[in-house]
Amino acid sequence: MKLSLSNHHQLLLNAIINPDILIQYDSKEWELVLRLARKVKLLGFLAVELERRKLMSTIPVRAVNQLRSSLIRVKKQQQLAFWELDRINWALKSIQIPIIVLKGVAYRLAELPAAEGRFFVDLDILIPKGNLNQVEKILLKEGWKHREISAYDEHYYRAWSHEIPALIHQERETEIDIHHTISPITSKIKIDSCLLIDAAITTQSGHKILNPTDMVLHCAVNLFQNNDLIDNLRDLLDLHDELQFFGRQDPVFWDKLIKRANQLRLGRPLYYGIQYSRLIFQTAIPQNTEQRLMQKPSLILQCIMQQLVPLALFPLHPDKASKRAKFARFLLYIRSHWIRMPFYLLIPHLLYKTLLRFKSGK
Amino acid sequence: MIVEQIPIDQFIAQLSHSGIRVKLGPVNVQIQTKLPQLAKQLHFLYAYYDIVEDEIVDIHAQILPKFSFSNPFSSFIRFTIDGQSPFPPFPTDQALAALEWGINLVIAIRINHLLMFHSAAVERNGFLILLPAWPGSGKTTLCTALIHRGYRLFSDEFGLMDPFSDFFTPIPRLMPLKNQSIQVIRNYLPEVVLGEKIYNTQKGTIAHVRPPRDHILRTNQFVSAKWIIFPKWTANAPLTLEPLPQSEAFLLLASNSFNYEILGESAFRAVTRLIRNCQCYQLIYSDFDSVLALLNKLTDEA
Numbered sequence: 001m002k003l004s005l006s007n008h009h010q011l012l013l014n015a016i017i018n019p020d021i022l023i024q025y026d027s028k029e030w031e032l033v034l035r036l037a038r039k040v041k042l043l044g045f046l047a048v049e050l051e052r053r054k055l056m057s058t059i060p061v062r063a064v065n066q067l068r069s070s071l072i073r074v075k076k077q078q079q080l081a082f083w084e085l086d087r088i089n090w091a092l093k094s095i096q097i098p099i100i101v102l103k104g105v106a107y108r109l110a111e112l113p114a115a116e117g118r119f120f121v122d123l124d125i126l127i128p129k130g131n132l133n134q135v136e137k138i139l140l141k142e143g144w145k146h147r148e149i150s151a152y153d154e155h156y157y158r159a160w161s162h163e164i165p166a167l168i169h170q171e172r173e174t175e176i177d178i179h180h181t182i183s184p185i186t187s188k189i190k191i192d193s194c195l196l197i198d199a200a201i202t203t204q205s206g207h208k209i210l211n212p213t214d215m216v217l218h219c220a221v222n223l224f225q226n227n228d229l230i231d232n233l234r235d236l237l238d239l240h241d242e243l244q245f246f247g248r249q250d251p252v253f254w255d256k257l258i259k260r261a262n263q264l265r266l267g268r269p270l271y272y273g274i275q276y277s278r279l280i281f282q283t284a285i286p287q288n289t290e291q292r293l294m295q296k297p298s299l300i301l302q303c304i305m306q307q308l309v310p311l312a313l314f315p316l317h318p319d320k321a322s323k324r325a326k327f328a329r330f331l332l333y334i335r336s337h338w339i340r341m342p343f344y345l346l347i348p349h350l351l352y353k354t355l356l357r358f359k360s361g362k
Numbered sequence: 363m364i365v366e367q368i369p370i371d372q373f374i375a376q377l378s379h380s381g382i383r384v385k386l387g388p389v390n391v392q393i394q395t396k397l398p399q400l401a402k403q404l405h406f407l408y409a410y411y412d413i414v415e416d417e418i419v420d421i422h423a424q425i426l427p428k429f430s431f432s433n434p435f436s437s438f439i440r441f442t443i444d445g446q447s448p449f450p451p452f453p454t455d456q457a458l459a460a461l462e463w464g465i466n467l468v469i470a471i472r473i474n475h476l477l478m479f480h481s482a483a484v485e486r487n488g489f490l491i492l493l494p495a496w497p498g499s500g501k502t503t504l505c506t507a508l509i510h511r512g513y514r515l516f517s518d519e520f521g522l523m524d525p526f527s528d529f530f531t532p533i534p535r536l537m538p539l540k541n542q543s544i545q546v547i548r549n550y551l552p553e554v555v556l557g558e559k560i561y562n563t564q565k566g567t568i569a570h571v572r573p574p575r576d577h578i579l580r581t582n583q584f585v586s587a588k589w590i591i592f593p594k595w596t597a598n599a600p601l602t603l604e605p606l607p608q609s610e611a612f613l614l615l616a617s618n619s620f621n622y623e624i625l626g627e628s629a630f631r632a633v634t635r636l637i638r639n640c641q642c643y644q645l646i647y648s649d650f651d652s653v654l655a656l657l658n659k660l661t662d663e664a
Contacts, residue, residue, distance in 0.1 A: 031418045035444055062390065062418040069474035076624045318422065318444050358431065 001306060003279050006322070009314040012036045016237065017281060019049040023058050030063050032318075039315035040233040041119045043070035048117030074119050081105050084123045084174040085207070091142040092135060098208055100126040100200045102179065102218065106209040107238060114241035118234070122166065122175035126210075128197055129180040136164060136178070144169045144176070152352060160186045160341065162226075182218050183225050186341045191221075191264060212246040212253065213260040220273030221266060228336035229312040230329050233280075236313055239273050240281040247284065254285070258292045267295035275302075276309055308332055366409040374401040381422075383414040387533030387581050388476070388522065390414045391465060395425035397439065400457045407458075407536055407557050410575040421468050425457050443468050452563075458570065459563050462536055466519060469533075470620045476531065477632050478620040479521035483530060484513040486661040489588035490530045492521050492640070494618045500595035503543040506571050507650045508657070510551045515577040525625060525632035528639075529584035534577050536570040544569045550650050587636060589660065590615065593645045601652045603660070604644045611642035 005013065014021050015033050025033065037043045047067035050056050056064050085105060092099060101109060104120030127135055140146075144167040149157075157165045162184050166175040181193040196218075200208045210218055219239045223232055246253050261270045274290040277283040290296070297305070311328035337346055365373070365384065376382055378401070381394030392414075395401065421443065428440040428451045437454040440447045441464035448467055452460040470478065481494035482505040491513070495501040505518040516522075516530060518537040523530050536557070539547055544567065547554055557570040590611060591603075606614075615633055616622050622629045647653040 027416055027418050034418070035422065039444065060418055062420060065388070065475045066420060066472070069472055072474040073624055076626065079626075316445075321445075 001275065001279050003310065005310065005314070006317070008032055008036060008317050009310070012040075012042075012233075012314065013280065015046060016042065019046060019053060020055070022046070022050065023055055025059075027060060030060055034063060034066050035318045036315045038066075038070070039318070040231050042234055042237070043067055044074035044117035044119050045114060045234075045237070046117070047071035047074075070119075071117055074117055077119060077121055078104075078108060080172070080174045081120055081123045082108075084169070084172065084176060085125075087169065087172075088123070088125065088139075088176065091139055091144075095131070095134060095138070097127060097131045097135070098197050098200060100197060100208045100210060102126055102182075102210070103222075106215065107241075109203045109205065109207050109209050110212075110215065110245075112238075112241050112245055114237060118238070122177055124177045124179060126179045126182070126193065126197065129193065132164065132178070132180050136167075139167055139176075143171070147175075156349075160184055160345065183221050184340050186345060187225060187339060189221065189225055189266065189269075191266070195264065212242070212250070213257045216242050216246065216257060216273070217261055217264065217266050217270060220269040224269040224272045225339060226336075228329075228333045229309060230332065231313070231315055233313045233315070236273075236276055236280060240277040240283045243274070243277055243283050243285060254289050258289065262294050265295065267293035268297055271296050272305065272309075276313070280310065280313070363413045363415070364409070365405060365411050365413065368405075368413075370402070370405050373405050374398055377401045377404070381424075383419050384408060384411040385414050385417075385581070386411065386465075386535055387517075388531050389421055389469060389473075389533070390417060390419040391421045391423060392419045393423050393425075393461065395457070395461075396427070397425060397454070397457055399455075400425060400461070403458050403557055407570055407572045409572065410578040412578075421465060421472075423461060423465055423468070425461055427454070456560050456563050458557065459538070459560050459568060462538065462570065466535070469520065473522070474621050474624055476522045477525045477622070477625055477629050479523070479615065480519070480618050480620060481521035482518045483516035483521040483532075483587075484508050485516060485585050486513045486657075488585060489661070490516065490585050491589045491591060491657070491661065492530075492587050493591055493593050494521065494615060495593055496618070499593060500543070501593060502537050502539060502571075503547060503595065504593055504647075504653070506537055506539065506547055506554060507551065507654065509574065509577060510554060511654055512658075514580060515573050523587075523632060523636065524584075525628045528586050528632065528635060530587060531584055532577075532581045534573040534581060536572065538565075538568040538570050540568050541566045547571070587640050590637070590640045590642045591645050591657075592643070593647065595648065596646050597648055599646050599648045601648070601656060602644075602646045603656060606642040606644050608637050608642065611640075612637050 011029055011033050037046055043066065047070060082105065085101060102124040104118055105123055107115035107118060146165050146167060149165055154165060162181045163177050163179045166177050168175050181191055183189045183191055196210060196214050199211050199214060201211045202208055219242060223235045223239065261267050271290045271293050274285055278285050308328040308331055311325040312332045316325055337350060341349060377394065378396040381392045383390060383392045424442045425439050426442060428438040430438050438451040439454050439457050439460060440451045441460045479492065479494050481492050482501040484491050484505060493501055502518040509515040515534045516532040517535060520533050521530060522533055555572040559567055559569045561567050592614060612633060
């Protein structure tokens with residue numbers, strides 16, 4: 001596979017892969033790269049990379065101000081999410097259940113290098129499905145509440161989703177997403193979340209997170225199964241970061257990863273994950289690793305995806321968005337629903353959402 | 363080069379094409395719109411702002427026409443920032459108000475390298491008076507009066523303090539006078555340059571004060587604060603200026619800041635230093651003459 005990117009995508013990608021190059025950017029390039037990075041939530045990442053390299057003093061002051069401003073916000077959000085985790089643990093300490101921290105907060109707990117400047121607004125946790133009602137009841141009693149959502153959305157969450165409607169403490173602003181599995185109930189991928197919970201590891205701080213292979217798989221599932229990939233470059237960077245980090249730590253990581261993916265029947269999202277991480281971020285993944293996966297996507301599908309995925313992951317040009325990229329995003333939006341829901345649920349769902357959009361005048 | 367030096371036709375063309383890039387204190391803003399009416403307002407009210415050349419622009423704002431399904435015979439616009447609308451559409455004749463609020467909103471959300479107070483700020487005799495107040499306290503009106511009577515404008519909305527050097531940065535923006543304040547200022551200060559009245563906005567009728575030229579020219583001159591005065595306009599009230607205990611001033615100031623919580627420890631330290639280095643007062647006034655005399659005396663004594 002070869003990657004062909006438009007100029008503004010290349011400008012952003014070069015900055016992510018090799019932040020040293022930023023000191024050569026002129027003010028026009030800086031302006032564009034800041035807008036693009038903001039769009040895909042990577043200003044905090046770039047800020048950390050530049051600070052680590054002690055390059056902040058060599059770049060334009062307006063860039064420094066924007067990057068620092070973002071990083072300060074990122075740090076605050078991280079602090080709030082960790083505090084929410086602390087409160088959750090406090091509220092649930094009476095019942096002995098495993099609480100597995102997912103996504104952003106888990107990446108920080110795992111000490112992934114790129115997570116330091118990672119923007120996250122909510123706290124994601126995974127608990128056994130059997131404890132869901134009990135946990136929800138306790139949290140509602142201890143001061144958390146659901147945001148007001150429509151009866152339809154409520155039904156959507158309860159019947160079809162892999163998480164319950166978000167909870168938020170009445171005195172704070174961090175949302176908690178409580179998952180009971182890692183992919184919607186209605187999607188073709190069926191995962192026994194007990195396997196993930198049983199294999200979870202405990203960090204030095206005493207929190208539970210998914211083990212490295214499962215963390216990678218969850219990241220790939222989330223990106224290529226649960227989301228529409230639109231502006232999700234940050235999530236692919238997460239995946240790259242995990243693959244790079246765990247691959248270096250453990251010499252047999254790749255074998256474990258392939259074995260686990262095959263066991264959980266998550267070959268397809270991991271196949272895409274490995275391919276695009278390597279293609280875009282040049283991740284050091286041994287050749288042909290992904291060929292040992294079962295359930296690889298067909299060659300035709302791979303060709304189509306390759307036309308679409310980069311155009312969705314990278315942000316549109318803020319001044320002149322290409323029609324091709326917009327169309328690719330539209331197709332991937334359809335795909336995301338297609339693979340998330342069977343046809344008989346999907347059509348009424350999309351009709352409802354479209355009607356709602358017209359009503360609100362958007 | 364400043365906006366005024368661009369001929370109006372060229373200005374309108376540029377605004378509708380690639381947009382006009384102006385320096386508003388510490389933020390550079392690009393504005394793009396095809397609305398000729400808004401273009402004329404901007405050419406007049408933004409007359410003294412510097413055109414950004416060869417520098418990064420921080421905020422990219424657009425005012426775009428918007429068709430409304432529920433109200434197809436009225437004309438609406440939407441404010442967008444890099445393609446996203448942070449608030450619902452406005453009637454087209456309120457485009458300038460939408461633009462100014464939109465830019466303020468983006469500034470308030472994005473800037474964290476400076477500690478940001480919801481405050482008017484003016485300079486006299488080399489030091490800053492911070493005038494923190496909640497909406498409706500008349501801070502824009504007081505600020506307008508002060509800057510036409512020898513005080514230098516920093517802002518009627520944002521007190522921007524560097525949390526490490528403690529210097530304040532001017533951000534002289536258009537100042538929206540509301541409702542009765544418009545006539546009050548016209549009567550008291552006939553020399554104030556005002557934009558057209560904009561009716562029926564969320565805050566009633568507003569008219570924007572154009573900041574005087576020499577204030578905008580001095581945007582690069584930073585000063586530290588010496589006075590913190592919480593102003594409150596009250597009809598017919600006698601003029602009072604009461605010292606405020608530092609502890610109370612601290613709480614008022616911290617809760618008045620847009621980003622105190624986000625900055626965390628550095629904000630705590632900065633506000634602590636600020637309070638220690640300033641005289642803090644609560645001000646109640648009802649007429650300009652007496653409040654000007656009082657503030658002149660206060661700032662001369664120091």
